[in-house]
Amino acid sequence: xxxxxxxxxxxxxxxxxxxxxxxxxxxxxxxxxxxxxxxxxxxxxxxxxxxxxxxxxxxxxxxxxxxxxxxxxxxxxxxxxxxxxxxxxxxxxxxxxxxxxxxxxxxxxxxxxxxxxxxxxxxxxxxxxxxxxxxxxxxxxxxxxxxxxxxxxxxxxxxxxxxxxxxxxxxxxxxxxxxxxxxxxxxxxxxxxxxxxxxx
Numbered sequence: 001x002x003x004x005x006x007x008x009x010x011x012x013x014x015x016x017x018x019x020x021x022x023x024x025x026x027x028x029x030x031x032x033x034x035x036x037x038x039x040x041x042x043x044x045x046x047x048x049x050x051x052x053x054x055x056x057x058x059x060x061x062x063x064x065x066x067x068x069x070x071x072x073x074x075x076x077x078x079x080x081x082x083x084x085x086x087x088x089x090x091x092x093x094x095x096x097x098x099x100x101x102x103x104x105x106x107x108x109x110x111x112x113x114x115x116x117x118x119x120x121x122x123x124x125x126x127x128x129x130x131x132x133x134x135x136x137x138x139x140x141x142x143x144x145x146x147x148x149x150x151x152x153x154x155x156x157x158x159x160x161x162x163x164x165x166x167x168x169x170x171x172x173x174x175x176x177x178x179x180x181x182x183x184x185x186x187x188x189x190x191x192x193x194x195x196x197x198x199x200x
Contacts, residue, residue: 001134001168002154009136010166014046022188023154028054030152034063034131036122041069043135044081051081051133063131065089068118068138072097077104092118115141136170143169143178150197151180157190 002019003009011017019027031037031053039051044067052062065081072093075082081089088106093099098111112118115138122130132142142148153168169175180196187193 001139001152002156003168004156004158004160006159006161007167008158008160008162008164009134009168010046010164012160012162017047018156018158019154020156020189020191023156023191023193024054026152026154026193028056030131031063032056032058033129035127035129036066036131037063038066038068038118038130038132038138039081040135040138041067041071041073041075042137043133044075044079048080052085057085062086064127066092066118066122068092068112068115070094070097072099074101075103077102082107114145116145116147119145119147134168136167140169140171140175143175144171146200148198150183150195153194153196155192155194 001009002023004018009018037051039049043049044051051065062085065086067075067081067089069075069091070093075091082104088104088108091101091103091107091109092112093109095111095113100109103109110118110121119130132139132148139148179199181199182194183197184195185192
């Protein structure tokens with residue numbers, strides 16, 4: 001994820017538009033590696049992103065979009081994720097708010113109790129490479145369940161302070177300390193691209 005130097009992943013206007021063209025190119029490379037791309041409903045509704053490879057997908061394929069919702073509210077079919085080139089996807093709704101929704105026929109709806117349920121289901125169906133794009137609360141849940149192996153972070157040259165909790169990882173309580181090992185470090189113009197491995 002891209003974040004400001006003071007830890008924000010969302011701009012003051014509420015949008016996720018941090019990161020340069022180089023940041024987007026690197027995201028494309030990760031998406032080419034991925035079998036499935038996991039995104040929160042809240043982030044999807046806030047920014048309506050294109051959840052596919054922007055250019056030159058491998059063999060013309062895109063990662064399957066996995067949308068995770070805790071509210072159970074319906075998704076508007078006008079969202080970009082329901083447009084081409086996505087032939088299908090999955091909408092996972094927390095069991096406390098589970099209800100059927102009207103989605104494109106090729107999309108499937110599942111319920112879950114913990115995010116580990118989502119990962120186990122995907123693994124059983126041969127989705128081996130999972131790319132978690134957040135937001136912060138969903139990232140925190142995956143980290144609490146020890147379901148994150150590596151973190152890719154782009155530091156963008158902005159600060160704007162404030163008292164919000166729009167950080168890359170948000171949890172209701174402090175996590176048990178996680179130690180990370182820096183795998184790579186690249187600078188491009190004023191941005192820094194970091195790759196960390198979480199040490200078990």
